[in-house]
Amino acid sequence: MKEPRLILILGDQLSPNIAALQKGNKDRDVVVMAEVMAEATYVPHHPKKIALVLSAMRKYAEWLRQEGWTVAYTQLDDPRNSGSITGELLHHATNFGATKVIATEPGEWRLNTELTDFPLPLTMLPDSRFITSTSDFANWAKDRKELRMEWFYRDVRRKTGLLMEGDKPAGGKWNFDSDNRKVAPIDVRPVPPPAFAPDKHVSAVLDLVEARFAANFGDLRPFSYATDRDQALQVLDHFITHNLPHFGDYQDVMIRGEPTLWHSVISPYLNIGLLSPLEVCARAVSAWTLGAAPLNAVEGFIRQIIGWREYVRGIYFLKGPDYVSSNALGHSRKLPDVYWGGETGMQCMKEAVAQARSHAYAHHIQRLMVTGNFALLAGIDPQQVHEWYLSVYIDAFEWVEAPNTIGMSQYADSGVLASKPYVSSGAYIARMSDYCAGCVYDVRAKSGRMACPFNVLYWHFIDRHADQFRSNPRMAVICRSWENRNASDRAQIMADAEELLIRLDQGEPL
Ligand code: FAD
Ligand code: DLZ
Ligand code: SF4
Numbered sequence: 001m002k003e004p005r006l007i008l009i010l011g012d013q014l015s016p017n018i019a020a021l022q023k024g025n026k027d028r029d030v031v032v033m034a035e036v037m038a039e040a041t042y043v044p045h046h047p048k049k050i051a052l053v054l055s056a057m058r059k060y061a062e063w064l065r066q067e068g069w070t071v072a073y074t075q076l077d078d079p080r081n082s083g084s085i086t087g088e089l090l091h092h093a094t095n096f097g098a099t100k101v102i103a104t105e106p107g108e109w110r111l112n113t114e115l116t117d118f119p120l121p122l123t124m125l126p127d128s129r130f131i132t133s134t135s136d137f138a139n140w141a142k143d144r145k146e147l148r149m150e151w152f153y154r155d156v157r158r159k160t161g162l163l164m165e166g167d168k169p170a171g172g173k174w175n176f177d178s179d180n181r182k183v184a185p186i187d188v189r190p191v192p193p194p195a196f197a198p199d200k201h202v203s204a205v206l207d208l209v210e211a212r213f214a215a216n217f218g219d220l221r222p223f224s225y226a227t228d229r230d231q232a233l234q235v236l237d238h239f240i241t242h243n244l245p246h247f248g249d250y251q252d253v254m255i256r257g258e259p260t261l262w263h264s265v266i267s268p269y270l271n272i273g274l275l276s277p278l279e280v281c282a283r284a285v286s287a288w289t290l291g292a293a294p295l296n297a298v299e300g301f302i303r304q305i306i307g308w309r310e311y312v313r314g315i316y317f318l319k320g321p322d323y324v325s326s327n328a329l330g331h332s333r334k335l336p337d338v339y340w341g342g343e344t345g346m347q348c349m350k351e352a353v354a355q356a357r358s359h360a361y362a363h364h365i366q367r368l369m370v371t372g373n374f375a376l377l378a379g380i381d382p383q384q385v386h387e388w389y390l391s392v393y394i395d396a397f398e399w400v401e402a403p404n405t406i407g408m409s410q411y412a413d414s415g416v417l418a419s420k421p422y423v424s425s426g427a428y429i430a431r432m433s434d435y436c437a438g439c440v441y442d443v444r445a446k447s448g449r450m451a452c453p454f455n456v457l458y459w460h461f462i463d464r465h466a467d468q469f470r471s472n473p474r475m476a477v478i479c480r481s482w483e484n485r486n487a488s489d490r491a492q493i494m495a496d497a498e499e500l501l502i503r504l505d506q507g508e509p510l
Contacts, residue, residue, distance in 0.1 A: 003098060017129075033071060049360055052227060054205045062201075089118065194238050198223060277310075280305060324383075349371065361393065365432065367404070373423055377457035460498070
């Protein structure tokens with residue numbers, strides 16, 4: 001009998017067909033799974049995120065054993081726990097007399113480097129759960145003057161055949177966004193996703209997380225996320241039946257007290273491997289084929305998954321470990337306390353942060369146009385913004401979080417990911433939400449102490465970066481409109497913004 005090899009499965013690699021498992025042999029090898037403090041503390045994760053990962057790991061390990069695998073599983077409270085993934089690999093290598101490790105590439109440079117430097121021979125396999133491998137993405141990007149998601153997305157549509165009629169896109173258009181992004185009428189309301197009562201694994205993990213991570217930002221209980229593949233499939237089915245038909249129309253809407261709206265809330269399950277991107281897209285496309293969902297909704301939905309999700313991963317690995325430290329706009333302000341639940345009169349920020357605290361979730365527009373928009377306008381250090389997003393959301397893993405935060409939201413990569421900064425005044429939030437009606441500030445006021453802070457900061461942002469933005473055709477027109485305003489208006493707006501930023505620096509709640 002050949003000596004056993006260790007098959008490493010990380011907490012976000014819980015797919016039945018993960019590459020390392022496919023390479024392994026049940027009769028010979030040992031699967032290593034480890035709950036370790038190094039992974040639980042590289043940022044102060046939301047307690048719900050730790051609970052999700054550990055619960056799903058324990059249930060996946062149980063499934064592996066039922067399938068006949070030998071699993072060496074280390075629990076977080078095991079007194080012999082070395083505290084790190086590599087420590088546990090070394091420990092089990094000695095225990096089982098293994099001299100080789102098979103791993104699937106992790107979704108973070110940090111762990112990638114640790115595994116690459118591991119003292120025993122370690123085979124790192126590409127993560128085949130993605131439609132586009134990192135090397136295919138690098139080939140796609142090579143020789144292109146400009147990288148744009150839309151071109152990438154069209155290629156993935158052609159490659160997968162999703163929503164294709166021969167070599168033409170279904171419905172004659174690649175992108176139906178012009179039909180999307182409406183304001184939701186009052187009588188159309190979403191159906192929230194299914195809630196799962198904690199089973200014995202989840203209950204044990206909740207107690208553990210409560211004992212060890214009580215100081216982290218976020219409410220651990222109630223905990224009702226799916227923690228295994230069957231439950232995650234129920235969430236997917238529920239979305240396809242109830243909310244996909246309206247997904248396109250109302251994808252940018254924000255409503256008080258409705259955290260998930262018409263969104264799928266499947267990102268945590270996709271990101272830890274309980275669902276696969278292609279099965280999700282196939283389900284959505286078949287809803288369209290059966291006449292249960294319109295094309296604008298289905299196209300908009302699959303674009304997020306085979307387009308944006310794959311594209312941001314491609315950028316993360318293409319740009320290398322230094323990408324997350326980018327700071328093209330030179331922003332350095334400290335992240336204000338409002339992000340950690342500090343007092344504020346800004347209803348939109350209050351709503352987004354409260355939701356992060358209780359659900360560890362916000363949909364895309366809240367992340368981009370509320371918390372992200374405010375940080376960018378106020379000139380917050382993108383590193384601190386990045387750490388916040390990585391900490392507070394249940395679906396946050398660096399390969400997907402960092403390009404969205406550093407690139408799409410904070411424009412800190414100077415336009416690699418987004419063709420222009422995603423900034424807006426309060427008018428956008430007023431149009432897409434019911435937040436402004438309950439706000440201390442006046443969204444119509446452009447200046448003065450009670451003017452919406454987004455209005456006040458918007459032109460200050462344009463003014464301080466005008467030299468950089470003028471060469472961007474999509475920003476030049478905005479710069480010109482600022483420069484053409486009369487001098488006294490501009491002076492007033494700049495003075496109001498300076499005052500607001502001083503208050504922010506002094507820690508005064510806005
Ligand atoms: P839906 O709106 O139902 O979309 C369906 C799926 O499409 C999502 O589950 C997700 O897998 C994918 N998707 C949608 N938009 C994106 C995107 N921009 N990038 C990658 N995938 C996308 N997504 C994460 O999964 N993890 C993160 O840590 C994360 N951080 C973000 C940080 C910022 C600043 C911003 C602006 C966006 C971030 N996103 C992140 C993208 C997006 O906001 C979430 O994927 C989405 O809100 C998850 O909710 P949902 O499953 O209900 O999505
Ligand atoms: C997020 C997370 C947490 C909280 N805990 C663990 C853990 O104890 N063991 C583990 O294998 N993985 C965990 N993870 C997920 C890893 O941090 C993730 O694999 C890396 O960030 C790479 O994406
Ligand atoms: Fe947000 Fe401004 Fe509206 Fe208040 S008025 S909710 S700060 S956009």
